[in-house]
Amino acid sequence: MAALHVAIGTASAVAQPKSSGGCGEAVTLQTHDRTTTRYAFARPTGPAHGEPIAVVLLPGGGGHVALGENGCPRALKGNSLVRSIALFHDLGLATALVDSSSDYTGEDGLAGFRSSAQHADDLGKVIADVRSRVNGSVWLIGTSRGTISAANAASQLSGAVAPDGVVMTSVVTSGVRSARKPWVSQTVFDFPLDKIRIPMLLVGHAADTCARTPPSFMGSVASRTSSPRKQIVTVTGGPGVPRDGVDACEGRAPHGFVDQEAEVVAGIARFIRGGQY
Numbered sequence: 001m002a003a004l005h006v007a008i009g010t011a012s013a014v015a016q017p018k019s020s021g022g023c024g025e026a027v028t029l030q031t032h033d034r035t036t037t038r039y040a041f042a043r044p045t046g047p048a049h050g051e052p053i054a055v056v057l058l059p060g061g062g063g064h065v066a067l068g069e070n071g072c073p074r075a076l077k078g079n080s081l082v083r084s085i086a087l088f089h090d091l092g093l094a095t096a097l098v099d100s101s102s103d104y105t106g107e108d109g110l111a112g113f114r115s116s117a118q119h120a121d122d123l124g125k126v127i128a129d130v131r132s133r134v135n136g137s138v139w140l141i142g143t144s145r146g147t148i149s150a151a152n153a154a155s156q157l158s159g160a161v162a163p164d165g166v167v168m169t170s171v172v173t174s175g176v177r178s179a180r181k182p183w184v185s186q187t188v189f190d191f192p193l194d195k196i197r198i199p200m201l202l203v204g205h206a207a208d209t210c211a212r213t214p215p216s217f218m219g220s221v222a223s224r225t226s227s228p229r230k231q232i233v234t235v236t237g238g239p240g241v242p243r244d245g246v247d248a249c250e251g252r253a254p255h256g257f258v259d260q261e262a263e264v265v266a267g268i269a270r271f272i273r274g275g276q277y
Helices: 085-090 109-114 119-136 146-156 215-224 243-249 260-274
Strands: 002-007 016-018 027-031 036-042 053-059 094-098 137-143 165-169 200-205 229-235
Touching: 027 119, 036 119, 053 119, 053 146, 085 094, 085 260, 094 119, 109 119, 109 146, 119 137, 119 146, 137 146, 146 165, 165 260, 200 215, 200 260, 215 229, 229 260
Parallel strands: 002 229, 053 094, 053 137, 137 165, 165 200, 200 229
Antiparallel strands: 016 027, 027 036, 036 094
16 A cells, blocks of 8 residues: 655446536436436546556545536535546546436435445445446545445445445545534444555645545545545645634635646656556
């Protein structure tokens, strides 16, 4: 396992594609309990550099990006993964931006559903559908509360619906047990991390002061997995100013690698292709 400190500058699912003319192809899958889950699929603009690869993007917060018929998100636009979609395309990676399921579109979005077996199964359907489109490998990338979804799927799924690797940025490792909303206590440690047997990259920012994502805990996450290849990266520098309270967990802060997206995405792409961040 490699640890790195980087200082840088600034059931079968039925797909129903929609014509986009916007941010990507809006794909709707049948998921748990007669619900649907939509994702926006977009192919790369840059050279593929070998086998086709797609990244399934799991944003933080409530996970409800409110995808339109044109595949464009109408919410969570400040999330680091949403902001970085074009960067993944430039580096030859296809993207699938996943929205919350149709029964979790309220103020809290996915809320506690992120830790459920049904949610992992839903993501497995997305992975399988994306894999059929790219005929290549599919990686999960989750950020902030999206890492709860990523850890859930990576530890529970197997076979054709499992991801080929997982990347978690600003990993949720600290919960609030006394919070008014029980799901605020959820962390990636709630899952059997030892069952993660795929390559894994963990990325945090040294200046991230969000109470739920202390970068110093990434080593504990990595040590509990059975990943054959794993790396921990602590990003430093950038213009982000450490914040307090809820503001520290926003996307346009060190928590979201603000103005450092290009370097972070480039490092993620290198790792996915078998190299080091």
